[in-house]
Amino acid sequence: MEYCSHNISGDVIPVMHFSDDYCTDVKPRILLMGLRRSGKSSIQKVVFHKMSPNETLFLESTNKICRDDIANSSFVNFQIWDFPGQIDFFDPTFDYEMIFRGTGALIFVIDAQDDYVEALARLHLTVSRAFKVNKEINFEVFIHKVDGLSDDHKIETQRDVYQRANDDLADAGLEKIHLSFYLTSIYDHSIFEAFSKVVQKLIPQLPTLENLLNIFISNSGIEKAFLFDVVSKIYIATDSIPVDMQTYELCCDMIDVVFDISCIYGLREFGGGSTYDKESVAIIKLNNTTVLYLKEVTKFLGLVCFLREESFERKGLIDYNFHCFRKAIHEIFEVRTTMLRCHKQHRGLQRSKLGTPNGTLGLQS
């Protein structure tokens, strides 16, 4: 099914409906919304375009909807729409129904360093309108810029925002709407962690991936494993042991180190080849008897494992288990590809169906 929407400058934007299972171009849409200067563009630039947080100080205000296709991995395959803060998207000429209908997650960014009363009113309005159009949207609230707050202040702000936002919904009889809250900042890993959680909710294969990771770590003596989208450092799945922020940060740092070194020394002469391929592997031994082990899984996915030095002595076993894990991940991709192929064939078959005398089907070549 194909839709078209118009952006503020009037250009026609073709939009694919993400619930159309058999469409190869399907991308769940993530909307980034919030008041002006709340930090929407900065989040997008830092997470998906490797902009350093300090550079965001020079970002100009967004004055039209920016659509960014994030297609750097088959799993992380979606669009982000960055909405300029000053837009009144409830303007009757603005087709918000079209936008919300194809949306997987709506991220509402609240500047925690500012007075957030107006932001809460806007959140309520946005969420209630969006819910009317599409009951399937995941509503995610980023309580953002918390780097400027003390630990106590952070907790207090989160409690207050949670309370007021849910009270507003209850007063409007909309208790059914579930809001998820995250404390975020572009100056640390919290924004990557929050984005990981948002993206994971949009991955239908997540339970299968988690299962595979659980089997892999328990048979290999590994403490924790993350399946990363290496370009954005979003982890698309992890095992069921709770995530410790420090471990996650170490794994992110490892990806940075590996990519920086690969970019400097990994390219062939004249810049040929890729910095990340089947051969990509890295081992970092820390001085506290832990080991970080990174291996390529697919073109854009990498597995980063966190384990004790003594478990790493059985590297042969780990590598064998990894080989099976990698194969299973590739099969998950293949299932979808096969599904798409079968669907296409089925349609072709219906068109070219020739009944043979014994009742079997003949295919036109």
Ligand SMILES: Nc1nc2c(ncn2[C@@H]2O[C@H](COP(=O)(O)OP(=O)(O)OP(=O)(O)O)[C@@H](O)[C@H]2O)c(=O)[nH]1
């Ligand atoms: N301290 C701090 N500042 C941030 C953070 N994120 C963004 N900022 C700053 O907030 C300011 C506004 O950021 P933008 O990303 O332009 O905000 P926006 O929501 O896209 O703004 P509009 O385009 O006007 O809607 C910039 O100066 C950023 O450097 C954060 O996590 N912490």
